[in-house]
Amino acid sequence: MNRIEFIQKALDVNEIKANIINELIKPLADSELTKFFAFRTSFIQPMQSAELITKNAVYAYRKQKTLQAIKAGEFRFKKLQTLINFVQEFFKNERLCYGPASFKDFVIIGVDKDANLINHYAINQTTGKPKQLSTDSEIEVYEWLFKNQERIGVIKFIAQTTQITQEKQELLSITEQLQKDPDAPIPISEKALAMLEGLTKRIKK
Incomplete structure (x- = not known):
């Protein structure tokens, strides 16, 4: 069974529509088709053509595939x-x-x-x-x-007060460590460092 015949059977469409859909899924390898068509089922909407459903699904599939590969350490953008x-x-x-x-x-x-x-x-x-x-x-x-x-694509909803409290707690911890040993190397997050630099500037004014 060739690619066009596979699409015809999977989507129950004629050869003309199968060729159109094949153009839409060109970026996908033959080995991905079964997985993709299973993924595509969640995009089926009443009164939408097979072509539009496929176009939306391909778009989401390519995005998801890239993000999953990045998360798994299998891919990184080089430029x-x-x-x-x-x-x-x-x-x-x-x-x-x-x-x-x-x-x-x-x-x-x-x-x-x-x-x-x-x-x-x-x-x-x-x-x-x-x-x-x-x-x-x-x-x-x-x-x-x-x-x-x-x-990329990772979203966390953090309350502003929670964030400020965390940074203040980190600064307090740094202060306590410096009091014990002023020369000790102390790890500090970028956010707390920015907060410390802002505080220093206000003190100098």
């Missing part, structure tokens, strides 16, 4: 621009990550319909929509994601 292209294609109108780069952990970054990165914690008072990141902040987030690819 920053390739990662950016992936995000802009597969994350439009979706949340992308939480707490990247210099952002607090309770801040969620998303992608708008135009593929711009947006801050779901900062709302534009005029439009009522999340604010778009500046060019510099967008580059910073992408560079951070390139180094931390396992965080």
Whole structure:
């Protein structure tokens, strides 16, 4: 049984539709077809054509497959621009990550319909929509994601008060350790370090 015949039997469509669907699933290897068609069943909606259902399913399948491979350590983007292209294609109108780069952990970054990165914690008072990141902040987030690819698509909802309490607790612990041994090397998270630097600047003013 060739690929077209397999599609015909799996979806109960004629040869013309099978050829059209075959074009939509070109990125998938023959060995993936059974797994994909099982995945596709969750996308079936009343009054939708087999072609549209397949198109939506292929889109989600490719995204899921990439993210699972990254999580399993089987794949990593080798170029920053390739990662950016992936995000802009597969994350439009979706949340992308939480707490990247210099952002607090309770801040969620998303992608708008135009593929711009947006801050779901900062709302534009005029439009009522999340604010778009500046060019510099967008580059910073992408560079951070390139180094931390396992965080792509991972979302955690963290209360702001919880985050601040955790950082204050870490700073308190550092203070106590310094009192015991001022020269001891002390590990510190990026978030707590930023908080400490901000506190230092305010003291100097």
